[in-house]
Amino acid sequence: MSGGERAKTVEAYRLWWQHDAHWYQGVAARFGQSVANEINAEALRKVALHVGRRVARLSGPLPDTGDPRKDLDELRRRYDDCGERMFPGELRNASTEVEADDLVVLTLRRNFAVTMVRMAGSLDGYRCPCTDIHAGWSEGLGVRLTENRAAACLRDGDPACRLLLRVATDGEA
Structure with missing residues (x-):
């Protein structure tokens, strides 16, 4: 993809995010912010599930090498x-790392969605749907989580979101 084509793609993402922000504002104004948060999280989880399934299909089965850290x-x-499929790098600054035999930590230093919600004046009642997104990705990838939580959040003024995804081991229910 050429630079000009990539710029048009990024612009399309931004316009859809702008649409999403206005949609969220409309639902919040008419039905309350808790309803807007609930519908937003539900919709993003469904999209994330689709994305997770697609990545799983393209990548094949998750390996079981006997080395939990490698797997x-x-x-x-x-x-x-x-993450890159749902939120290209131009719209966020994110990284992931393995911190234990069962823990993946996602760190988000910039999130276009939080920026848009802040600009729309809805940040106070906005509930980040991150855990719903990660639950969808995990389900789509065929992974069961025993922990899925935000330890820190940009929305709350933290310098970065720190999201903990603890993967169930064979013996865990």
Whole structure:
């Protein structure tokens, strides 16, 4: 893709995010912000599930090498792929790392969605749908989580979001 084509693609993403922000504002104004948050999270989880399934289809089965860190590093790479498909690098600054045999940490230093919600004046009642997105990706990738939570959030004024995804091991229900 040429630079001009990429710029047009990024502009299209921005316009859709602008649409999303206005849609969210309209739902919040008519039905309340809790309803807007609920519908937003539900819709993003469905999109994330689709993205996770697509990445799983394109990548094949997750390996089981007997080395949990190595296997988790492959899962981390797939989460990165999901993130790039939903939120290209031009719209966010994110990274992932494996921090334990069962823990992937996603760090988000810039998030276009939070920026748009802030600009629209809705940040106070906005609930980030990050855990819903990660639940969708995980389900689509065929991964069961025992923990899916934000330890820090840009929306709350933290310098970065720190999202913890703890993967169920074979013996965990």
